[in-house]
Amino acid sequence: MKTVIIGGVAGGLSAASQIKRADRDAEVIVLEKSGDPSYAACGMPYNLFFKDTPVEALYALSLDTIRNGRGIDYRLRHEAVAIDPRRQEVTVVDHEQNREYRERYDFLVYATGNRPAPLPLPGFDDPAVCYFKTLDDTRRVKRLIHDQAPACAILVGAGYTNLEVADVLYNMKIRPVIVEKAPAILPAFAAEIRDKVMEKIAEKGIEFHAGVDVQGKEGATVRTTAGDFDAGLVVVAIGVKPNTGLFAAAGGELGAAGAVKVDQFLQTNLPGVFAAGDCAEHYVRQLGRNSYMPLGPVANKQGRLAGNNIAHRDAMTMFHGIDQTAAFKFFDLTIATTGLNERQLREMGTDFGKIHVDTPTRGSFPGGGTMRTVLLFEKGTGLLLGGQMVGQDVVAKRLDVLAVAVYKQMTVFELAELDLSYAPPYAPVWDPLLIAANQAVKAV
Amino acid sequence: MKTVIIGGVAGGLSAASQIKRADRDAEVIVLEKSGDPSYAACGMPYNLFFKDTPVEALYALSLDTIRNGRGIDYRLRHEAVAIDPRRQEVTVVDHEQNREYRERYDFLVYATGNRPAPLPLPGFDDPAVCYFKTLDDTRRVKRLIHDQAPACAILVGAGYTNLEVADVLYNMKIRPVIVEKAPAILPAFAAEIRDKVMEKIAEKGIEFHAGVDVQGKEGATVRTTAGDFDAGLVVVAIGVKPNTGLFAAAGGELGAAGAVKVDQFLQTNLPGVFAAGDCAEHYVRQLGRNSYMPLGPVANKQGRLAGNNIAHRDAMTMFHGIDQTAAFKFFDLTIATTGLNERQLREMGTDFGKIHVDTPTRGSFPGGGTMRTVLLFEKGTGLLLGGQMVGQDVVAKRLDVLAVAVYKQMTVFELAELDLSYAPPYAPVWDPLLIAANQAVKAV
Incomplete structure (x- = not known):
């Protein structure tokens, strides 16, 4: 059995590893276009700060571990340029040796990831304009920062990526200026959460402009x-697009947000072809349908599952989906969400209630902070629909309790009965989530 | 309606507050034997460290808030000395004014807490021998530490309390020596967890003796x-006993571990008498019966529920129990548990599996650590029975995910499907719990 995998980052390497775990003799070829093996993409903003920590520190595994430890035929600078689904062949360009060849497959995993949405404005082909998607992008931004020490950076787009970048640049004494096309930041979050982020932006004295169109760049002027x-640096992060060109050209069917359409076994419409990660759709349990929410954990899980289903194709397992859980850091704040958001609930016409509580994060123990918890629940039944948090100290792993509650379709009545851990260094005696649940119980 | 509450700490004050919340005109009298209002008992070890932070900083609420804000008739240094269940009267000694009087009640909440198990050995009536249960104990230990600066402290008993005390004393340059009667520490924890605690004891160079009987004290010599x-200080923490004398003398029925027997509405066998907190039994969901596990959160929850059931006695709600969740700090380690432990599972004759995994706590972001997760699950079905963790960085609030999973009777298969929060400052891309769940899935 021979599997070819296009793309060797999160989804691709997970699939490859899982096939080899199940069957050490299986032939697994990974075609990775770049010169880097699988890496922790979400760690890229933080790597900028550490001049002496090489970008390569973000590698998930060494090439030696991938090739010799896991037995994967992992080929760098090998780009798949065509898929022939009838012959089950991939055309590959080996950029290292400047040659083209064909690779036959029994199974193919399409794991090409996504790319930043472009901003093709006049003057934006300037070297000071960067995206922030690959290790090569990181190398470029990092070199620019450390070589040229820009005083100011324009961050176009106020999503997770640029808020993380703003945090890092600020700590490097580079003044970030954030410009956002939409009238407000973080549309998937409740106003109660967004307010806290805006307060932090103001507290840090960061220039922020919403409802702004960028028109172009002339010299150093945006x-x-x-x-x-x-600004000596412009970072554009205004969204992503799944890489589907090769797949679509081979007759592959696209689905949600133009990502590769997959069934619950992660099979595409092309025979023997699976897809996983940032190029594919992601099943959202609460919506009961596929959506597009490209994040690291789901890419790894989907890759693992695709690999598993290739290795055990008589007993495939279903991908049970995601609950839209996400978290990011912004200075001393953590912002995190799980489940449905208000925008989705309004679209669905759900009659929902919302409460928020502000609490300390610890008991009588130094070093804590404050946090805000927002719960969204169905009126009448109290079914928990979603939860969001913002605050200091431990927030993301608190949010995980809500992620389980969403997964298990718990009510806020049940949430109020949880026996959560308590000691002064970790929580007040009434955990913030219990306080929130008690509030929600009154509002059902 | 008039409610008398015996004991004004966690359970008692929670009950009082809940009654007044439901009915501002209800008469609520709290009889508190000590001179302190409700306080955060679990914060006492940490208060020792801060010479200039008064013990009173541990008060949960000010007397003014309790009396004027919440409208509770909160009486300090008032000791209940007898209950007459037929007349529905309590005999009270007012130590302030040296008088005795009777207080009639419609409802009584018995919330007298517990006391340290005594160690009545020769010479142990010495002022250098302390327990660590009340604010007065804390005052005494703190005065001794700061006035006499003992070089060494003997800690008798190696439970949560003395491990926390050892941590604090060590950081105050007082050498702790721990002596424990049992052959090993922390019997409710898996060997995989205990090992990490023993490693930390060794790493810190703390003298530890297990299987030891203490025989007495002569001068400064134990x-x-x-x-x-x-040693200039001896701290005895070898367990606790529920305070039930008054209740039992009135014909009250005792249950698990000699605590006040309660039904699921927290009613005792005496008419109109409820019990809550460290003097009462605690329903353990997984055991389907009452047990005794006195911790702050359950005391607060039971007090709140008892108050609620007094205020709404035609629509009482049931106490749905605990899942035996607990956590404590020991130097840079957090040790936490939820659900059934191996000892309980063996007693129950359950066919269970156990796995453990060692993982980092963060992704590519500075400041993380390592942690160990132990899962206990039913063989064949994969039902999660319990979970324990030990490690650095964020542990207690990760354990909470397992607490929800125990509450919802989840399987390890479900656990492996959770969509937990990810960003490099908070977790590796495969959260430690998912790695653990994937291991458990293979071992079901």
């Missing part, structure tokens, strides 16, 4: 509808 | 079967 800004 | 130890 022109926008909010005025001109001089 | 005599034990492991030898003699000179």
Whole structure:
């Protein structure tokens, strides 16, 4: 049995590893276009800060572990340029040796990831304009920062990526200026959460402009509808697009948000072809349908599952989906969400209630902070629909309790009965989640 | 309606507050024997460290908030000395004014807490021998530490309390010596967890003796079967006993571990008398019966529920129990548990499996650590029976995910499907719990 995997980052390497775990003799070829093996993409903003920590520290595994430890035929700078689904062949360009060849497959895993949405404005082909998607992007931004020490950076787009980048740049004494096209930041979050992020932006004195169109760049000047800004660095992070060109050209069917359409076994419409990760759709349990929410954990899980289903194709397992859980850091704040958000609930016409509580994070023990918890629940039944948190100290792993509650379709009545851990260094005697649940119980 | 509450700490004050929340006009009298209002008992070890933070900083609420804010008739230094269940009267000694009087009640909440198990050995009536249960104990230990600066402390008993005390004293440059009667520490924990605690004891160079009988004290010398130890401070923490004398003398029925027997509405066998907190039994969901596990959160929850059931006695709600969740800090380690432990499972004759995994706590982000997760699950079905963790960084609030899983009777298969939060400052891309669940899935 021979499997070819296009793309060797999270989904691709997970699939490869899982096949080899199940069958050490299986032939598994990974075609990775770049010169880097699988890496922790979400760690890229933080790597910028550490001049002496090489970008390669983000590698998930060494090439030696991948090739010799796991027995995967992992080929760097090998780009798949065509899929022939009838012959079950991939055309490959080996950029190392400048040659083209064909690789036959029994199974193919399409794991090409995504790419930043482009901003093709006049002057934006300038070397000071960076995206932040690959290790090569990180190398470029890092070199620019450490070599040129720009005083100011324009961050176009106020999503997770640029908020994380703003945090890091600020700590490197590079003044971030955030410009966002939409009228407000973080549309998937409740106003009660967004307010805390905006307070932090103000507290840090970070220039922030919403409802702004960027018009172009002339020299060091970025022109926008909010005025001109001089900056030695521009980071564009205005969204992502799944890489589906090769797949679609081979007759592959696309689904949600133009990502590769997959069934619950992660099979595509092309025979023997699975897809996983940032190029594929992701089943959202609460929606009961596929959506597109490209994040590291789901890429790894899908890759693992695709590999498993290739190795055990008579007993395939279903991908049971995600609950839209996500978290990011912004200075001393953690912002985290799980489940449905208000925008989705309004679209669905759900009659929902919302409460929020502000609590300390610890008992009588130094070093804690404060946090805010928002719960969304169905009116009448109290079914927990979603939860969001923002605050200091431990937040993301508290949010996980809500992620389980969403997964298990718990009510806020049940949430109020949980026996959560308590000691002064970790929580007040009434855990923030219990306080929130008690509030929600009154509002059902 | 008039409610008298005996004991004004966690359970008692929670009950009082809940009654007043439901009915501002209800008469609520709290009889508190000590001179302190409700306080955060679990914060006492940590208060020792801060010479200039008064013990009173542990008060949960000010007397003014309790009396004027919440409208509770909260009486300090008032000791209930008898209950007459037929007349529905309590005999009270007012130590402030040196008088005795009777207080009639419609409802009584018995919330007298517990006391340290005594160690009545020769010479142990010495002022250098302390228990660690009340704020007065804390005042005494703290005064002794800061006035006499003992070089060494003998800690008798190696439970949560003395491990926390050892941590604090060590950081105050007072050398702790731990002596424990049992052959090993922390019997409710798996060997895989205990090992990590023992490693930390060794790493810190703390003297630890197990299987030791303490024989007495002569001058500054504590005599034990492991030898003699000179110490300026002895802290005894060898367990607790529920305070039930008054209740039993009135014909009250006792249950698990000699605590006040309660039904699921927290009613005792005496008419109109409820019990809550450290003096009462605690329903353990997984055992389907009452047990005794006195911790702050359950005391607060039971008090709140008892108050609620007094205020709404035509629509009482059931106490749905605990899952035996607990956590404590020991140097940079957090040790936490939820659900059934191996000892209980063996007693029950359950066919269970156990796995453990060692993982990092973060992704590519500075400041993390390592942790160990132990899962206990039913063979064949994969039902999660219990979980324990030990490690650095964020552990207690990770354990909470397992607490929810125990509450919802989840399987390890479900656990492996959870969508937990990820960003490099908070978790590796495969959360430790998912790694553990994947291991358990293979071992079901």
